[in-house]
Amino acid sequence: MPQWQGGNNPPYVLGAHLLNWLAPKTNGPFEEVPIDLDSSLEIEQGIVAKSALLTQARSAKSLIQKHSPDSIIILGGDCGVELAPFAYLNERYDGETALLWVDSHPDVSIPEDFPNHHAHVLANLLGVGDKEFVAEVPRPFKPEQVLFVGLNDMIEALNSKPLQDMNIDIATPDDIKEDSSKVLHWLDSRKPSKVIVHFDLDVLDLREFRSLLMANPATYEKMKEQVPTGSSIETIIRLLQDVAKAYDVVGLGITEHFPWDAYNLQNMLQRLPLLGDINKKDKAPYNWIF
Template sequence: MRAVRVPVPDTAGAEGDGVRALDVLTAVATRTRAALGECGAATVVTVGGDCGVEVEPVSAALARHGDGLVVVWFDAHGDLNTPGSSPSHAFHGMVLRTLLGDGHRDLVPPRALRPGQVILAGVRALDPAELAYATDAGLAWHTVPELTADPGVLVPAVAAAGGTAVYIHIDLDVLDPEEFGSLSYPEAGGLSVGALRDAVRALTARFPLAGLGITEYAPRREEDQAVLASLVPALLADIATG
């Protein structure tokens, strides 16, 4: 297993074709591809940065595992906008849609995920265009109450999708801000740290881990540092890599 630490992009720059700071994003993608090339076939843990850092690691996992890859997207937000639908034009709200093949030409990967390869987990704040897309595309979606009641519910969902390996994306705003407050875009009603840990460990006990991304940490409270320091080793304990 190898870890890739990706610099936080400065996304305050000029907008390019509906995507803010496009030049920075393409530069980060280039550096990330280079780092992934050095890792070879290792299972990679990517620490962002915002969710935009996930395009290249997920693409690399898809190239390795093909149709057997399932991406579980732990996030309060869907990240399903396009440059045309995004209210903010911030790429971190377009990442998953880009991985699904709809996005800026300079950022869409050569091979796109199929909707059947994606499972939304803990998503609870979608723009109208995102909700319409998720519904029309038939994306699988498990809510916070479902995950809280049964953290193992994602295991049969991945199996039903034909998954032989799982990529786990964690935007930390999937957590409840009452329990973990170091977030740029908190949304009430999130997962507990324990429920997230148990859901991830249920997945990694059953499926090889194709990659793990942990994103959107915005240090605000000292106590959250301790939470994160204990959470990450717990997520990676006793995993099967692939």
């Protein structure tokens, strides 16, 4: 689902397609959710491109209902791509799920605080935020179904008004660095029938994995100073493998792939002799430069 409006940045489109190209092929049905590439980015009721995002979430829902799957892999795009599939899975399994929110950010902002929907999606899944997005979640997750994993940035967003009484549990990057026990103990205390995993690639350390919004080459040195150390690729692999060995994982969303090099390279190839147009001057566009 190459959605980009929720992060307000065109490279998410290439990020989603590249992620799909790199992923192993599965036997299940494959659907690409149609995404409006030219939609307006105006703020509507506090949300950038709200109507396009809602339309896209509803398209995703209808494609899921076509297949009524037992499990779903979602390749994004911005974090908002998980609204429809995670809402579907929690309803399908009667709320007997646990949701691991593997992410540097909590994604619990509301339109009053921040206009980009990719930071709202967990709030929506908890029944908080814009009414129309919340209406797409027939059975909201309860706070005790959710564990933040690797959260280390903007934790103060958890203290926003609608979230402050929810007390969602957290496993920090330090908690998961040596082994997976904190996460496994949390799951053992809840014994969910099924586990759903949100994996925002920005949980990874930008010093190791650089296809992230925050690893913009133009501001990388500055961000390296400001952004706390994230989790290593091997840490997250080990953790998700450990979880899947003990529990039935039915949902996996991978989001926020921001392939700076591939995007710049694609732009460059379109402008080179023999391959592209030697009169083309447009540089690769980004909307949010730190």
